[in-house]
Structure formats: structure tokens, C-alpha cells
Amino acid sequence: MGYDPRSMRYGIFGDIHANLEALEAVLAGMKKERVDVMVCLGDIVGYGADPAKCIDIVRGLGCTTVAGNHDFAVVDKINVDFFNTYAREAALWHREILSDEDKRFLSGLKLVEYVDSFTLVHATLYSPELFEYIQTSYDAHLAFENLTTPLCFVGHSHVPVTFVQKRTVSFTMDSAVKVELNAKTMVNVGSVGQPRDENPDASFGLWDTEEKMVWIKRVKYDVEKASRKIIKAGLPEILAERLRYGR
Numbered sequence: 001m002g003y004d005p006r007s008m009r010y011g012i013f014g015d016i017h018a019n020l021e022a023l024e025a026v027l028a029g030m031k032k033e034r035v036d037v038m039v040c041l042g043d044i045v046g047y048g049a050d051p052a053k054c055i056d057i058v059r060g061l062g063c064t065t066v067a068g069n070h071d072f073a074v075v076d077k078i079n080v081d082f083f084n085t086y087a088r089e090a091a092l093w094h095r096e097i098l099s100d101e102d103k104r105f106l107s108g109l110k111l112v113e114y115v116d117s118f119t120l121v122h123a124t125l126y127s128p129e130l131f132e133y134i135q136t137s138y139d140a141h142l143a144f145e146n147l148t149t150p151l152c153f154v155g156h157s158h159v160p161v162t163f164v165q166k167r168t169v170s171f172t173m174d175s176a177v178k179v180e181l182n183a184k185t186m187v188n189v190g191s192v193g194q195p196r197d198e199n200p201d202a203s204f205g206l207w208d209t210e211e212k213m214v215w216i217k218r219v220k221y222d223v224e225k226a227s228r229k230i231i232k233a234g235l236p237e238i239l240a241e242r243l244r245y246g247r
């Protein structure tokens with residue numbers, strides 16, 4: 001249950017969804033927060049207009065990255081028939097326009113990674129390949145059963161929330177959470193490129209090993225520009241509209 005003895009500030013980001021404007025804003029936000037190490041929770045692609053540029057940036061960062069369901073859908077490692085119409089349309093367009101090199105990068109991502117004292121997984125630890133959602137304390141309880149580190153970061157639902165397991169599992173929507181040594185903590189850091197908590201600002205997590213604090217940080221970005229690109233690309237209008245409302 002030990003934490004890193006060194007003082008480190010980790011920037012945890014995911015669910016970028018091909019939204020270049022949001023990704024750039026989050027990278028600037030992490031720089032401002034003096035992040036030492038970045039890690040990525042996957043779903044680099046899907047939904048948005050800039051999949052290649054977002055892959056290029058994440059690959060260039062060289063940060064530990066896990067696979068999201070949209071990353072695997074684009075490279076046909078999961079069936080797009082399970083997606084709703086709009087998600088499917090975007091995934092198929094990404095499949096068409098991405099290079100073989102970009103697809104190889106997405107295809108090579110692992111489902112679970114370990115960085116120092118924490119675990120990274122896009123969805124759940126009990127069946128990461130199924131990409132199920134952690135939406136209730138019971139879902140979190142199942143995920144905690146498979147958690148071997150004191151701390152875990154997840155994405156997928158696009159809604160920031162923290163689950164804490166002591167004798168029972170509780171949750172909080174607070175944007176500042178003290179990580180307790182006698183508990184296990186699982187943090188959903190929200191979404192860079194398609195927030196769904198009715199706050200359109202891009203979201204990322206900040207983990208400070210000295211303060212023993214996790215913060216959910218929000219940054220404003222040019223939502224209108226990202227939306228216009230989605231329309232211009234011929235993608236469903238609803239994918240542009242939802243960015244304005246954070247849904």
C-alpha cells in the first residue's frame with residue numbers, strides 16, 4: 001500500500017475523442033499545473049473531426065496509454081455494431097481516413113497498465129475487454145475486487161466521479177479528493193473531448209503524490225471551432241451540438 005517516495009505530479013487524461021482544440025487546452029492546463037508525468041486513459045479517437053492529429057500528439061508525448069473502446073472499434077478489434085448510429089458513423093469514417101501507422105498504434109494499446117503505485121484502465125478491471133461502465137457503487141465494488149494497487153484511474157463514462165473502498169464503497173463528485181492510505185481509491189477523471197456532466201469544459205485529473213490529493217481540473221477550449229469541424233467533416237450534427245452542452 002506504499003506510495004511513491006518521490007514527489008510527483010501526474011496528469012491523467014482520456015476520452016479525447018478526436019477533439020484537437022480540447023486536447024491542446026488540456027495539455028496547456030497540465031503544463032500550468034506543473035505536471036511531471038502524463039498518462040492517457042484511451043479513446044483518443046471516435047466522435048470528433050481530428051483523429052490523426054490527436055493520435056500524433058498522444059504518440060509524440062510517449063506517455064503510458066491504455067486502449068479505449070473507440071480506439072479498438074476503429075481498428076476492428078471490437079464490433080462497431082454495438083455502437084449507436086452516430087458513434088458508428090464516426091468510427092467508420094476514422095477507419096477510412098487513418099493511416100496504417102496510426103491504426104497500428106491504436107491496435108497495440110494494452111487494456112490495463114501500471115504506473116508506479118497506480119493502475120490505468122479505460123473501463124472496468126473485472127472485464128476490461130468488455131468496456132462496461134462503472135456507474136454504481138456495486139459496479140465499483142466489482143472493479144475494486146480486481147484492483148491490486150491503492151489507486152486506479154478510469155475513463156469511459158465521461159463523468160468525473162471518485163469511488164472509495166474502505167469497509168464499504170462510497171462515492172463523491174468532489175473535484176478535490178484526499179487519497180487515504182487505509183482505503184482503495186478509483187477516480188474517473190472525466191473527458192477531454194466530450195464531457196457529459198453538463199459542463200462543456202475539458203476535464204483531466206491531477207495526482208500529487210506528496211499532497212496525497214487528486215484534483216479534477218476543468219479547462220475552457222474553443223468548443224465552437226471543434227463543433228464546426230465536425231459539421232464540415234460531414235459527421236452527424238448531434239456530435240457537434242452535444243459539445244456545447246457537455247452531454
Ligand SMILES: [Fe+2]
Nearest residue numbers: 015043068156
Ligand atoms: Fe469515451
